[in-house]
Amino acid sequence: MSEAAAGYVPSTAGAWxxxxxxxxxxxLVLGALALLSRLAGDVILAAVPAARPDFGxxxxxxxxxxxxxxxxxxxxARAVGVTVDVALYDPAHAPVLAVLHLLTWLPGMLAILLxxxxxVRITSRGVAGDRAFFSAxxxxxxxxxxxxxxxxxxxxxxxxxxxxxxxxxxxxxDPRPVPGDVDVPVVTVLMGVGAFVAAEVIGRGLxxxxxxxxxx
Numbered sequence: 001m002s003e004a005a006a007g008y009v010p011s012t013a014g015a016w017x018x019x020x021x022x023x024x025x026x027x028l029v030l031g032a033l034a035l036l037s038r039l040a041g042d043v044i045l046a047a048v049p050a051a052r053p054d055f056g057x058x059x060x061x062x063x064x065x066x067x068x069x070x071x072x073x074x075x076x077a078r079a080v081g082v083t084v085d086v087a088l089y090d091p092a093h094a095p096v097l098a099v100l101h102l103l104t105w106l107p108g109m110l111a112i113l114l115x116x117x118x119x120v121r122i123t124s125r126g127v128a129g130d131r132a133f134f135s136a137x138x139x140x141x142x143x144x145x146x147x148x149x150x151x152x153x154x155x156x157x158x159x160x161x162x163x164x165x166x167x168x169x170x171x172x173x174d175p176r177p178v179p180g181d182v183d184v185p186v187v188t189v190l191m192g193v194g195a196f197v198a199a200e201v202i203g204r205g206l207x208x209x210x211x212x213x214x215x216x
Contacts, residue, residue: 014127021123028116035109039102045089046098056087057097059104059164059180062172085181088171097170103163107156108185114152115145134202142199149192153185 045056067082090097118141126133161182168179 017123017126017133021120021127024116024120024123028113028120031109031113031116035106035113038105038109042098042102045101046095056089057101057167057171058085058087060086060088060168060172061176061180062086062168063174063176088167090171093170097167100163100167103159105160107159108153111148111152111156111188114148118142118145134206136203136206139199139203139206142195142202146192146195146199149195150189151192153188153192157182157185 061084067084069079073079122133122138122141125135125138161178164180164182165175168175172179
């Protein structure tokens with residue numbers, strides 16, 4: 001009886017794993033390039049001449065700002081709420097501002113890149129074979145991803161808030177209690193918890209497999 005007649009369908013898990021590995025590897029490379037680009041921006045923020053500040057500290061919301069909507073709204077429309085995001089620059093504090101701005105994005109981006117790196121390692125095991133894929137190394141990498149996405153994201157949130165608070169006190173008058181855009185990483189933390197759960201499931205499965213093989 002032929003395979004088609006028996007209803008047999010060849011497994012495509014290996015092909016999908018290779019595609020996923022390629023996608024994650026590409027994302028890791030692009031993320032690293034984006035990190036270098038943003039680092040260059042902060043270097044410019046620290047070193048650009050005062051006469052031509054092309055870069056500034058972004059993400060701040062001054063408590064006092066006047067905004068004109070003359071000619072910007074359709075007839076009958078009115079603004080019921082306004083949020084002003086500005087990029088501020090002070091040549092007297094340029095190096096300090098560059099370091100503070102670095103703290104607003106670098107920790108969070110490093111957490112994402114580290115997670116991508118470990119995911120690439122996991123999928124590389126999947127390309128090698130199922131035995132390597134479902135292994136203690138995969139469990140360790142998943143736990144590392146969980147730790148980075150949960151604890152690392154919360155640490156990045158604290159650093160972001162602190163850096164923007166300090167910068168707002170340096171650059172604005174009467175800064176707000178929350179001086180700028182501060183994103184609470186709820187989704188990232190949940191993804192980290194999911195990585196811990198996946199690690200626990202695979203770890204228990206490996207333990208059961210070892211017990212079964214020992215019994216046989």
